[in-house]
Amino acid sequence: MADSALAAPITSAERTTQRARHAAMVRVTHWVAALCFFGLLVTGLEIVVSHPRFYWGETGNDLTKPLFQIPIPASRQLVPTAYDYVLPDENGWSRALHFQSAWAVVITGLAYVLFGLLTGHFRRNLLPHRADVSGGALRAAIADHLRFKRPGEAEAWSYNVLQRLSYLLVVFVVFPVMIWTGLAMSPAVVSAFPGLVTTLGGQQSARTIHFFLTWILVLFVVVHVMMICLAGFRRRTRAMITGRVAAEGERG
């Protein structure tokens, strides 16, 4: 009797200071995807170094006028750059790691999307509330973000409207188009599914779009990490690792 009287306040205190925030599936897929993205980014940039010129349409090579050229030295002798030296060629492992990371992130992404649809995670946690996407509310949210206003306590428990919109955009638009443009560069895949590349205007267009989307994703990650720092890096990161949020004041 005395024991339970003593124990009760402790458990209820625990419940109020340590509440469930992220499902295990969300946490695991988040970190696997983060790791894959890092691998894809580094190897993708390395592959670009072997031919830092971009084109539009079906074909492009050293004799073609590029759409634009990145002012860096190349890892191959033939590419006309403004530099008189050639970087080491690291394409072998870069390509292997790029495609292996792509497989890992696609499988992880499919698991996450399936989970999100089946459990109502997207509907409940990512679909913005109707009131929040009205012009005034959206303008206010954007203004708060631009002023780097520190988010209120409610946001430790739920995503704000801009988070919801940007996560939905990354998961359902940028990510799928990234896979699409990647597949459109594969000669074997487009032999079976030519529409993947003809709709984009050609294989070089696919490569150029793939490159630009990389920077959209980099921008997303930079802003994402900035917002986490603003909201409290350790607390938010701990929530994404342990799945639980410590109440305010318990920030560690």
Add this chain to the structure above:
Amino acid sequence: MGLGIGAAAGISGLAVADRIARRYGLIPPDHSGLYGPGETLTYAAHRLLTRHSMAREFSWSAISNPPFANGAAPKDPAFLRLQAGGFADWRLQVDGMAAHPVSFSLGDLKSLPMRSQITQLQCEEGWSFIAEWIGVPLSDVLETAGILPQAKFVVYQSLQEGVWDSVDMTDALHPQTLVTYGMNGGELPVGNGGPLRLRVPRQLGYKSVKYLTRLTVTDDITKFGKGRGSAASEEGYAWYAGM
């Protein structure tokens, strides 16, 4: 609990997948090592989805002008000697699991039914060009030599020291896989691999080996080089380059 069931299902799923993959030839020669899983997934997926598909072909107006050659002619004395003789002594030897191993001259190859296609050559570096490729289907060359039904791979060698590669029978017998001796209505330029180049249009450019001298039909790819199917894969490049 959910994770445990998931892990168990995953492991038994992998075991079943492995048995199916071996039976249907979905395991590439470079399936081992750190990047083996990625290479295997790509090869297996492509063999399931693209086995009989045809590489995109283009119209005459799409041909890249000026034509692009990404390499200079070999400086090898043997090559220079053959070149000085107008490649009259160039030979393509076909051996291995063939009922009657043969050695073709360029003239012999040109007497076989000619095929041409306007396809894209895409380099792993990122550049590409479109050209008309003229030659004889590899399947016709192999048929002439009478390949045995146990054949699993065709290993091909360049006159260039250490340059060799291989394709599975799906690509070897594919109607667009050509032993090419011509390009854009003329002879195949030396910079593009002339006098003889294997074209595998459903894979990246590095599978289209230049200065082709020898084809070896085999049922055991592990006997060649380090057993990873190509010289390129020994340097870390994927053996299967459908991408």
